Amino acid sequence: MTPPTGTPRPAQAAEAPARGSRLRKATALGLAAGLAATGIALSTEMTAGAAAQGSLPAGTQLYKDPNSQVVRWVAAHPGDSRQPIIARRIASQPQAVWFSNYSPSTVTNDVKAVTTAAAAGGQVPVLAVYEIPNRDCGGASAGGAPDLASYDAWVRNFAAGLGSGQSIVILEPDSIALTTCLSAQQQSDRFASLSRAGAAIHAAAPHAKVYMDGGHSAWNSAPEQASRLRTAGILTSADGLFTNVSNFNTTANEVNFAKNVLAALGNPGNLHAVVDTSRNGNGPAGGGAWCDPSGRAIGAYPTTNTGDPAIDAFLWVKPPGEADGCAGPAGTFLPDVAYALASAGASDPTTPPPTTAPPTTTPPTTAPPTTAPPTTAPPTTAPPTTAPPTGAACSVSYKIASAWSGGFTTDVTVRNTGSAAVNGWSLKWAFPGDQQITSAWNAKTTQSGANVTATDLGYNAAVPVGGSTGFGFQGTGSNTASPTAFTLNGTVCTVS
Structure with a gap:
């Protein structure tokens, strides 16, 4: 999973989730049978911080970060032919703010800067927490806190910045679905720490909604993921689960998968799900490609009006246009990627778009950077390979x-x-x-x-x-x- 990077706030990563992120299609090893059976005993502190009841109200206005990479790029490139459609279809939308740098001394103020700005605008921020030790199993987004004790302290500092207003916390993408690099004891220790994290957030911010890692529909089975979530304390320390972060599976498949996970958990009334729709407009790429695959598109625009009582929101957790780690360094904003995703989107957002007219000319024909993915869908047929002209070399x-x-x-x-x-x-x-x-x-x-x-x-x-x-x-x-x-x-x- 690649966290977004390049933002001036030290809490965010240097450029993205590589998966910005690495929620990839994987065949994950099941947990040891004894781990799921034994569960984790909750402390008095954790029980006191149990998740609040109820879902996000429909119509909740989500926070648009004025300092996101895409917003800064749009402001800096008014004459770029790609700018209008990126501005209208991506920069105009609320997206998650990632906290993926280990900065225990500043994280409280970093979070407070976001939550204060959101509250002033009557909006609810989405904050992605990405600091678990040994995150991404040492992949493209390797890093995190040095150990679980340090992580526990960092999360308490993070929670202290949330305040009394509403917020949505995406707690540690990949942390529950991706555990193949951990021993059974390490899995148990991580899940206990995640349970403490959810409880600490609720204790400090009673109006925060905490969602734990549900993986996605092409990864672990619903019963397996439910077993892991139960062991990680979702029934007492969270408000639900998230799916599809930094992936491309269709919304319909993810909604169905999330409901199956909730059913495997016993359909507890206080738990719901959110789905990342930032890049799933064309569904997944062939062959299970997950790292900056071409031909993808932005999906459903962020909203809490899902029409489904089990689904609290469709969110853009992975910011569209930020690399997974193949087209460029994980989390780097690439305008060609953003333009391709935006151009392939099915429609404009329902919110009023900027008054700037879309470009009337085609994108420049000069070659984009060698690390950027294609800005248009691949042709269905190969161009003619006629004999080269005289003087070809x-x-x-x-x-x-x-x-x-x-x-x-x-x-x-x-x-x-x-x-x-x-x-x-x-x-x-x-x-x-x-x-x-x-x-x-x-x-x-x-x-x-x-x-x-x-x-x-x-x-x-x-x-x-x-x-x-x-x-x-x-x-x-x-x-x-x-x-x-x-x-x-x-x-x-x-x-x-």
């Missing part, structure tokens, strides 16, 4: 950007070194090992055995003489050796 730079056991990401730059412009390109190569591409950005990729073809996405089809275009991809394989030969529209390229 090219060079290719192929660089492994990052690698880990069994996986890697790669940046590819194609330069037109010939005497004629290229308009529509197809780059081909063969992997020297067992590499398999799992997702790509700024290009559509197809693979047959070791042979790969990458084609443009329309907006980046033109490569002028002396110009270049770039794309990237994530792959799996034990071998990360680089290809030794590339052809562009049938022309053999030099390798730089």
Whole structure:
């Protein structure tokens, strides 16, 4: 899970949840049978802080952070052709404020700055707490408090800033669904700490609504997730569960899954669910891709008017446009990503949009950064690969950007070194090992055995003489050796 970053408040991460975040589709190991059976004995302090009854009132106005990355980008780029649609469809919407930096001495004031501003505007803030030790199991969003005792103290400091007004707390994405790196004792200790955290928040802020990690519909089964949530104290220390944070599953599937989890918990009247709809407008990507997959879209706009008594709100917990860790550093705001998500959205928000007219011209044809995913949906067919014009020549730079056991990401730059412009390109190569591409950005990729073809996405089809275009991809394989030969529209390229 990648937390948002780059905000001036020290409580927020340096740029995003990589999952900003890493709520990925996973086959998680079940907890030891004894753990679910034994449960956790609640202390007097925890029982006193039991969750308040009732759901969020329909019509609750959610807080729009004037200092979010997208709002700052919109303000700084009034002439950018992508700005109007990003402003209208993303920056105009309330989104979660993430607290993912370990700053025990400042977190109270950091939280207070948000809750005070929200209260002054008659709005309810959504605050994502992301500081559990060993978060993301050491993945792209690794970090957190140094140990559980430090975490307990940090959460108490966090809670002290909430005040007496209403707030929504998303308590530790991934913390319950993703436990494969923890022993049974470590799981038990973490769940006990989460239970204490929920109780501490309710004790300090009786009008706060606390939602615990429900994973998502393509992860653990509803009974398994319910068992974990019960062990983590949801029945006494929370107001419900959240699902789909930083993921792409459809709202219908998530609502159904959340209801199944609640049913497995016995349908307690004080528990409800919230669903992250920030990027699920087109549903999940094929093959279970979770890290900045192309072709996604913003989903239902944030609201507490869900029409379903079991679902308190549809929220934008993962801010649209902030990277998962493949298109750019986790949590970095990427305008091309935001523009792609906004453009693919089904409709404009129901709230009045800004008066600025949408762009009448197409996005610039210059190449976006090599780490950004495509700004338009991939074409359904490959562009023609007609014979290259006279004077065609090219060079290719192929660089492994990052690698880990069994996986890697790669940046590819194609330069037109010939005497004629290229308009529509197809780059081909063969992997020297067992590499398999799992997702790509700024290009559509197809693979047959070791042979790969990458084609443009329309907006980046033109490569002028002396110009270049770039794309990237994530792959799996034990071998990360680089290809030794590339052809562009049938022309053999030099390798730089």
